[in-house]
Every structure is written in C-alpha cells, then in structure tokens.
Amino acid sequence: MNRRTGARPLLIGLAVLLTAILVVAPLVFIFVQALSQGWAVYAKNILDPLTLHAIWLTAAVAVVVVPATVAFGIAASWALAKFSFPGRGVLATLIEIPFSVSPIIAGICYLLLYGRQGLLGGWLAEHDIAILFALPGIILVTMFVTAPFVVREVLPLMRAQGSDQEQAAVTLGASGWQLFRRVTLPNIRWALLYGAVLATARAVGEFGGVAVVSGNVRGQTNTLPLHVELLFNDLNAVGAFAAATTLTLIALVALVVKAVLEGRR
Amino acid sequence: MTIDISSMHKSFGQTEVLRGIDLSVDKGELVALLGPSGSGKTTLLRIIAGLEWPDAGGLHVDGQDWLALSAAQRRIGFVFQNYALFPHMIVRDNIAFGLTVRPRAERPDRRRIAATVDELLHFLQIDALGGRYPAQLSGGQRQRVALGRAMAIEPTVLLLDEPFGALDAAVRRDLRRWLRGVHDATGTTTIFVTHDQEEAFELADRVVVMGAGRIEQIGNADRIHDHPASPFVAGFMGATIELPVTIRAGRAGTALADTARLPAQALADGPARMFLRPEDVAPAADPAGPWQVASLSSTGPQIRLILRDTAGTEIPADLRRRAPGAAALTPGTRVQLHPEAAAIFPADA
Numbered sequence: 073m074n075r076r077t078g079a080r081p082l083l084i085g086l087a088v089l090l091t092a093i094l095v096v097a098p099l100v101f102i103f104v105q106a107l108s109q110g111w112a113v114y115a116k117n118i119l120d121p122l123t124l125h126a127i128w129l130t131a132a133v134a135v136v137v138v139p140a141t142v143a144f145g146i147a148a149s150w151a152l153a154k155f156s157f158p159g160r161g162v163l164a165t166l167i168e169i170p171f172s173v174s175p176i177i178a179g180i181c182y183l184l185l186y187g188r189q190g191l192l193g194g195w196l197a198e199h200d201i202a203i204l205f206a207l208p209g210i211i212l213v214t215m216f217v218t219a220p221f222v223v224r225e226v227l228p229l230m231r232a233q234g235s236d237q238e239q240a241a242v243t244l245g246a247s248g249w250q251l252f253r254r255v256t257l258p259n260i261r262w263a264l265l266y267g268a269v270l271a272t273a274r275a276v277g278e279f280g281g282v283a284v285v286s287g288n289v290r291g292q293t294n295t296l297p298l299h300v301e302l303l304f305n306d307l308n309a310v311g312a313f314a315a316a317t318t319l320t321l322i323a324l325v326a327l328v329v330k331a332v333l334e335g336r337r
Numbered sequence: 338m339t340i341d342i343s344s345m346h347k348s349f350g351q352t353e354v355l356r357g358i359d360l361s362v363d364k365g366e367l368v369a370l371l372g373p374s375g376s377g378k379t380t381l382l383r384i385i386a387g388l389e390w391p392d393a394g395g396l397h398v399d400g401q402d403w404l405a406l407s408a409a410q411r412r413i414g415f416v417f418q419n420y421a422l423f424p425h426m427i428v429r430d431n432i433a434f435g436l437t438v439r440p441r442a443e444r445p446d447r448r449r450i451a452a453t454v455d456e457l458l459h460f461l462q463i464d465a466l467g468g469r470y471p472a473q474l475s476g477g478q479r480q481r482v483a484l485g486r487a488m489a490i491e492p493t494v495l496l497l498d499e500p501f502g503a504l505d506a507a508v509r510r511d512l513r514r515w516l517r518g519v520h521d522a523t524g525t526t527t528i529f530v531t532h533d534q535e536e537a538f539e540l541a542d543r544v545v546v547m548g549a550g551r552i553e554q555i556g557n558a559d560r561i562h563d564h565p566a567s568p569f570v571a572g573f574m575g576a577t578i579e580l581p582v583t584i585r586a587g588r589a590g591t592a593l594a595d596t597a598r599l600p601a602q603a604l605a606d607g608p609a610r611m612f613l614r615p616e617d618v619a620p621a622a623d624p625a626g627p628w629q630v631a632s633l634s635s636t637g638p639q640i641r642l643i644l645r646d647t648a649g650t651e652i653p654a655d656l657r658r659r660a661p662g663a664a665a666l667t668p669g670t671r672v673q674l675h676p677e678a679a680a681i682f683p684a685d686a
Contacts, residue, residue: 236417236421242388243409243411244490245490247438255423258425
C-alpha cells in the first residue's frame with residue numbers, strides 16, 4: 073500500500089514533466105519566437121505573398137485529399153467488413169502499408185513512376201501532363217500517406233456491428249443507396265469524422281513524401297511545411313516560426329475536434 | 338401465403354447444412370423449426386427470407402418462384418435474433434422505416450405513416466415508447482419494436498429467428514403468449530426458429546424437428562413426444578438413455594429392464610435400440626435387479642438417482658420423491674426398471 077501510494081505521485085509527476093519538456097515547451101516556443109519581434113512583424117511575415125501561397129496550396133491539397141481518403145475509407149471498409157472474397161486479407165494488409173513505410177519512400181516511388189526517366193514519364197511528357205513538381209504529384213503522395221486513416225477508424229466499427237442491420241433494411245425493402253445513407257452511414261459517422269480529422273492533420277503536415285515530389289518551387293509547389301523549412305534555411309527565424317504557428321493552430325484545432333468527437337462516440 | 342419448399346440443398350464450403358428439405362406451410366399457419374444448433378434451421382429461414390440462396394431446390398410461395406425475387410421484392414417481415422434495430426433512430430422511425438424507403442409512387446404520405454405507426458405501437462402495447470432510442474429499451478421491448486418494424490410493411494410471411502433467445506425466462510413466457518395472440522389477430526403465415534422444445538410446442542401449430550440438415554419429423558407435441566420418428570428425435574426430445582434390446586415376435590427383451598409393460602412393437606426380430614427418458618425409467622427396489630443406486634439427489638418434489646449396472650454403465654432416473662416405493666431407493670439398493678414408455682428403433686436406424 074505504501075509503495076503504491078508513493079509510486080503514484082512519482083509516475084504522474086514524471087508524465088507531466090516529460091509532456092511539458094517534450095511537447096508543451098516546443099509548442100510554446102514556436103509562438104514565443106514567432107512573436108519575438110512584435111505583432112506587426114508577425115503579421116507581415118504571415119501576409120507575405122509566398123507564405124500566403126503556401127497556406128493556400130496546403131489547404132487546396134487537404135480539400136482534395138481528405139474527401140478522397142474518406143470515400144476510399146468507406147469503400148474499403150465496406151468491402152472488407154461486409155463481404156468475403158479471395159485476397160481480402162491481402163487487401164487489408166496493403167491498406168496499412170502507408171503506415172509502416174516512411175513517406176519519403178512513397179515520394180521516391182512516385183518519382184520512379186512518373187519522373188522523366190520513370191515508367192510513365194515519357195508518355196506523360198509527350199502528352200504534356202505534369203504530375204511531378206506540380207500539384208497532382210503533391211496530391212497523389214498525400215493521398216498515399218493518408219489512405220489508411222479513415223479505414224483504420226471505420227473498419228473495426230463496421231466489423232463489430234456486423235451486417236444484421238443492413239440485412240434488416242434489405243428485407244424492409246431499402247435500396248442500396250437508402251441502406252447506405254440511412255443505416256450504414258449514421259452508424260459510422262463519428263468514426264468517419266474522427267478519421268477525417270486525423271487525415272486532415274496528416275495531409276496538412278505531410279513533409280517527407282511531398283518534399284521529394286514537389287520540387288520546392290516557391291509560390292508554386294511549396295506547401296506550408298516545406299515553406300517553413302525554406303524560411304528556416306534562409307535564416308528567417310521569425311518568418312519560419314510565423315508560418316509554423318499556422319500549422320500548429322491547424323493541429324490544435326484538429327486535436328480539439330478529435331477530443332470532442334471521442335466524447336461523442 | 339402457402340410456402341412450398343422442395344429438395345433444397347445448401348452448403349457452406351465443405352459443410353452441408355441442408356441435405357434435401359421438403360416442406361409445405363399452409364396459409365395462416367404458425368410453424369416452428371426446432372433443432373439443435375447446426376441443424377440448418379436458421380439457414381432455411383434465411384433462404385426463405387432471401388438473405389441466403391440455396392445450391393439446389395425450389396421455393397414457391399402461392400405458386401410464385403421466390404428464388405427469382407430479391408429479399409426486398411419478397412416483402413417478408415424478418416425479426417433477427419438480436420433484433421438489429423437501427424440504434425440512431427427512435428422507435429417510431431424504426432417502425433416506419435420499411436414504409437419510408439418505398440419508391441415515392443407507393444409510399445404512403447406522412448400522415449398515413451404516422452397513423453400506421455400509432456396503430457402498431459398500440460397493438461404491440463408499447464404506446465409510450467415511440468420517442469425512445471433502442472438503447473433505452475429492455476430486451477422484451479426491443480423484441481416488440483423489431484416485430485412492429487417487420488409488421489409495418491404488411492409482410493406476406495413473418496419469419497423470426499430465435500425470437501426469445503436473448504430474454505429471461507419470465508419475459509419469454511409472456512412474450513410467447515403475446516406473439517401467439519398477435520398471430521391469431523393478424524393471421525400472417527409465420528415461421529420461427531428455436532432450439533427450445535417448450536417454446537416450439539407451446540407456440541406453434543406444427544413443429545418441424547430438424548437435425549443435421551434434414552427434417553426428422555413434423556407434427557404436434559404429443560405425436561413427437563410419444564412417437565419420435567428417429568433415434569435423433571428421441572434423443573433430442575429428452576429420451577437420452579439408450580439400452581440395447583432384442584426384438585422377438587414384436588416384444589422387446591433385455592436383462593437390463595422389465596419390458597413387460599411396454600406395448601408391442603412393429604419391428605422385425607433382431608437387435609434394436611431402446612431410448613428412455615429419465616422420468617420414464619421407473620426404478621423399483623428388487624434384490625435380483627441388474628442396477629444399483631449409485632447416488633441420489635433431491636430438488637424437493639423430485640429426486641434424481643444415478644443407477645449403475647455391473648458393467649459400470651450409469652443412467653439417470655427421475656421420480657417424484659413421494660412416489661410409492663421411492664423411499665426405499667437409497668444408495669446401494671439393487672433395482673429393476675419397469676418402463677411404460679420407450680422409443681425402440683432397429684439397431685441400424
């Protein structure tokens with residue numbers, strides 16, 4: 073009993089201390105640095121056309137990628153949870169690959185596939201289609217990286233629920249679409265939103281994979297995380313940290329939304 | 338609706354779950370499919386519903402080929418074992434679901450749907466629950482809602498999978514009587530699946546006993562109880578004690594029991610198997626008897642004996658504690674059996 077009561081405050085204290093050192097302090101430091109020369113300089117840096125373009129580009133990528141990830145997540149979960157077919161286990165494993173592979177590998181794969189010397193590079197160049205060092209490349213790599221996020225949340229839930237409710241809806245005369253919209257979707261909505269929030273956070277913050285395929289052209293293919301790195305390399309610390317605050321704020325909002333959703337589930 | 342099922346077969350992978358089912362159900366009949374798990378009864382029910390398809394065989398309802406229809410087109414009312422209510426809809430919306438998903442041309446208007454739901458809630462005696470979510474209901478209430486949802490579409494046939502499986506004993510008895518009342522009031526042809534004999538016999542007009550993918554016997558309680566059609570039915574109906582006998586001139590004989598009180602059997606001479614219920618064993622003290630009382634336990638009104646023969650075979654015997662001669666049956670007493678009822682089958686059955 074004595075040992076337990078002694079260990080408890082110690083463990084809690086350690087956890088709080090480590091969280092403070094490893095997580096809270098760097099976060100606070102971002103804001104301290106960004107505002108170190110006052111609000112006016114901060115605003116000037118945020119409103120810099122190149123930074124604004126990076127914010128816009130990042131948002132555009134997320135707007136395209138997240139709905140695609142959600143659609144893919146629903147389709148894949150549905151197929152894996154409600155049907156049995158040859159290769160089901162393989163498909164389930166394949167979907168998890170982006171989790172286990174470093175994003176930079178994904179970037180390099182796309183480079184090998186779509187690059188000038190790549191498998192499809194010649195054909196793409198002939199038809200004047202730019203994938204690498206352009207928006208499509210960034211979107212594709214981000215999609216790859218975020219692909220498992222929704223499946224991971226939705227699939228276990230669908231598996232646990234089984235298909236009795238869907239079968240009940242079918243016997244009551246529901247069409248495929250009515251069944252999906254009125255029975256399946258409401259049952260997975262919180263898991264779906266939760267997965268979408270996580271995917272958004274990841275899509276916005278993706279660095280490694282995008283770094284390989286974007287080409288880092290300022291004002292054109294520079295997403296926010298890449299822009300932060302460029303500014304930092306330019307020794308523009310305030311600019312870098314100012315840009316970083318927008319990323320941090322997006323992450324914090326995502327966290328709050330996630331916490332709220334977890335409460336709803 | 339008259340349902341006709343003919344030589345139906347179904348396998349899941351290597352497992353044959355239905356091995357040639359022939360069954361007719363008359364209009365307005367209430368039929369129970371009774372059998373242990375794995376007997377194929379639920380699969381048969383799901384095939385009638387259109388949730389599974391047979392590998393071979395026919396399914397005709399009022400002459401129409403139902404295997405050519407989808408589940409939705411058959412317009413059956415299916416009540417799932419775990420109810421499968423929609424958890425995000427209140428009771429009213431659950432019940433109205435089947436009406437609201439109809440194509441616009443066939444869909445009743447809002448007021449008609451609301452009126453139908455009111456009627457059903459009243460009929461099912463759950464008027465006050467319309468605004469609740471399924472999670473806020475007890476098991477018995479959920480069962481009623483599930484039935485209401487199935488009945489709202491005015492089904493051609495009502496199919497229930499283990500309708501009382503998840504409920505406690507008292508609620509089961511109530512709901513059984515209530516369901517019988519619902520059936521008598523609506524006259525809908527109804528088939529339900531159960532593994533509980535009491536439930537099947539109390540509720541159904543006719544009971545279909547299934548075992549290992551085949552129909553073993555069809556009949557009412559008395560018929561199936563007194564004249565089981567096969568060793569399987571005998572065992573399933575509680576005649577779990579099996580003793581070897583020899584048939585000679587229509588009489589069964591064995592050293593292990595006095596069979597003089599058993600009626601004559603229409604069986605050829607030769608070895609046979611006799612099945613007894615523990616309550617039909619009728620043991621009596623007899624110094625020359627082949628059995629010895631090994632142990633005794635009492636539940637108050639009843640006592641259960643475990644009897645052992647010289648070969649070490651043990652059988653249970655149940656009798657009333659106050660029955661004449663019961664007091665003499667103490668452990669160690671030698672006894673003879675004087676059964677009056679038994680099911681006897683040829684040794685190769």
